[in-house]
Amino acid sequence: MLGNRLRLSVFGESHGEGIGLVAENLPSGIEIDTCAIVAEMARRAPGKSPLSTPRREADEPRFISGVYKGHTTGTPLCAIIENTNTRSADYERTESFARPGHADFTGFKRYSGFNDLRGGGHFSGRLTAPIVLIGAILRPFLSAKGIEIGAHIVRIGKAEDRRLESGEITPELLSRLRAQELPVLTCGIDEKMRAEVGSAKKDGDSVGGIIETAATGLPAGLGDPMFDGVESLVSRAFFAVPAVKGVAFGAGFQAAEMRGSECNDALYTENGRVCSKTNNNGGILGGITVGTPLTVSAAIKPTPSIAIKQKTVTIDGNENGEIEVRGRHDPCIVPRAVPVLESALIFALADIIMSSYE
Numbered sequence: 398m399l400g401n402r403l404r405l406s407v408f409g410e411s412h413g414e415g416i417g418l419v420a421e422n423l424p425s426g427i428e429i430d431t432c433a434i435v436a437e438m439a440r441r442a443p444g445k446s447p448l449s450t451p452r453r454e455a456d457e458p459r460f461i462s463g464v465y466k467g468h469t470t471g472t473p474l475c476a477i478i479e480n481t482n483t484r485s486a487d488y489e490r491t492e493s494f495a496r497p498g499h500a501d502f503t504g505f506k507r508y509s510g511f512n513d514l515r516g517g518g519h520f521s522g523r524l525t526a527p528i529v530l531i532g533a534i535l536r537p538f539l540s541a542k543g544i545e546i547g548a549h550i551v552r553i554g555k556a557e558d559r560r561l562e563s564g565e566i567t568p569e570l571l572s573r574l575r576a577q578e579l580p581v582l583t584c585g586i587d588e589k590m591r592a593e594v595g596s597a598k599k600d601g602d603s604v605g606g607i608i609e610t611a612a613t614g615l616p617a618g619l620g621d622p623m624f625d626g627v628e629s630l631v632s633r634a635f636f637a638v639p640a641v642k643g644v645a646f647g648a649g650f651q652a653a654e655m656r657g658s659e660c661n662d663a664l665y666t667e668n669g670r671v672c673s674k675t676n677n678n679g680g681i682l683g684g685i686t687v688g689t690p691l692t693v694s695a696a697i698k699p700t701p702s703i704a705i706k707q708k709t710v711t712i713d714g715n716e717n718g719e720i721e722v723r724g725r726h727d728p729c730i731v732p733r734a735v736p737v738l739e740s741a742l743i744f745a746l747a748d749i750i751m752s753s754y755e
Contacts, residue, residue, distance in 0.1 A: 399637055401625070403748040405531055409480075411516030411523040417477040418527035420463070420534075424751070425471030427538055429464050437533035440575075440736040441526060443727070455481065458530050469534070478526055494720045495712050498701025505712050514712075522639055522730060525737045532740020535747045542750070543614035546743050547571025548735050549580040551694065553606040554593035558586045563662075563676035566611050566690040575739075579732055598728035601704030605640075606731035609694045610738045612746060615680065617671060617688030619746075619753050626684020627691070627749060634745040635695050638737050640730055643696035647679030662689070693742065697734050702726035 399405045402422055409416030438456040456478055463474025492514050495502035500520035504512040512518055539546065545568040551558050558581045574580035579587040590606075597604040620627035632644045652660050655677070662673040664687075673689050680691035702722045709720045727733065 399634060400744065400748045401630070402751040403744065405744060407524050407527040409478075409524065410513045410518040411480070411521035412518075413480060413513065415477050415479040416524055416527060417458075417461075417475065418531060420474045420531055422751070423463065423469050423471060423474055423534070424538060425469055427469040427534060429460070429467050429469065429534065430537070433536075434458065434530065434533040437536075437736060437740075438526065438529055441529045441733050443733070455479075456526050474534075476527070476530060478530070480523075493711055494709050494718050495714070496701065496720060496722055497707045497709050498698070501712060502710070502714060506714075510713070520639060522733075525638055525734075528638070528744070529736050529740045532736070532743040535743050538747055539743060539750075544746065545571050545613050546610065546739050546746075547574045547580075548608055548610040548739050549574050549582055550590065550731055550735065551607040551609050553590040553729060553731050554597065554604040556586060556589035556593045558583050560609055560694075561611055561676075561690075561692055563673055563690060566613055566676075566692070568613055571611060571613065580735060594729040597699075603700035603703050603727070604729050604731075605697045605699040606729070607694055607696055608731065608735055608738050609692060610742050611693075612680075612691040612742060615686045615688060615691055615746070617686055619686040619749050620681070620684050622684045625752075627681045627686055628679075628684060630749055631693055631742060631745045634741040635693070635738065638695070638734065638741060640697045640700075640734060641695045641738075642698045645694045646681060647692055648677040649679075649694055652677060662687075691742075691746075695734075695738055697731050700727050700730050 404421040405418060407416065407418050435457060438458070442456040458476040458478050461475040461477060463470055463472050495505070499517060501514060504518065504520055516523065536546065547570070549558065549561070551560060561582070579590055581587045581590070593604055628646055635641050635644045648655070648660065660677045662675045662678055664671055664673050666672070671688050673687070676689060676692055679693060680687050680689045704722065706719055706721050709718055710716060711718060
């Protein structure tokens with residue numbers, strides 16, 4: 398269960414009948430814009446690009462409760478997304494072995510061998526579709542408060558883009574990035590990223606990357622120190638995304654190389670609003686928003702399902718063995734993770750805002 402005031406749970410398995418979500422304490426009266434939701438879901442959906450798995454899913458949600466006459470009611474919202482293109486036979490030959498990088502072994506131990514191994518089961522990246530759905534539902538709630546969310550790809554493999562600078566982070570820029578298949582800041586870097594993915598795919602391998610997500614329009618004073626700080630709550634939402642292995646705000650780990658005179662963000666006031674020319678602290682001080690743009694980066698690991706033969710153990714961990722993973726897999730999940738992280742940030746910020754005004 399994710400959230401404090403807002404509560405989110407997801408259900409289903411990659412190769413089950415379907416997946417979905419239950420969201421509690423959503424504000425009533427949010428318009429359910431079906432076209433906008435479908436468009437947002439399509440950004441994450443598989444099978445639409447040579448950069449992703451050929452598995453095709455429509456990812457069109459069906460609302461079971463919590464929506465009436467096109468608006469949220471404020472009661473628990475339940476939605477289901479059907480699985481329509483599964484190929485479970487791909488996993489029958491390897492189900493006796495733990496796939497390296499997957500949660501097969503840990504899931505076996507946690508659930509005493511009753512976990513669904515097909516496509517990763519409940520541990521699958523397929524379960525990020527409900528996260529995108531809740532983000533699509535809540536985006537208008539934040540937009541009505543002047544808060545906009547967007548993201549861009551900083552790195553895929555060795556191809557690296559520059560990071561966002563504080564003064565350039567505007568709603569217009571974030572909107573332009575959301576319209577790009579590979580959202581980048583530097584012209585031409587997207588082709589280098591495609592080449593990285595193509596090279597890994599040709600070798601039967603995969604590649605990871607880094608995504609930087611940003612929010613504009615946040616008021617100063619949101620959040621709490623320490624345990625319920627903005628960094629803590631956003632990080633929890635980000636780490637709900639299976640492929641995320643690291644989260645950093647602002648300059649992140651680069652701050653370790655700086656002196657205080659370099660890392661501190663000098664503040665100034667303009668038109669009644671506090672601003673900063675740098676954003677090394679990611680718009681957060683003491684767990685509380687400054688009012689400047691919030692920036693948070695996430696490291697996305699390479700897709701663990703690769704065609705190269707790997708050493709492993711049997712699913713119970715008692716014998717050594719080797720495995721060749723078959724099936725339909727993304728050579729790089731970074732592009733599809735962009736809307737997922739946007740949605741994770743949307744949910745976390747909506748929860749923080751609602752908790753702040755209780």
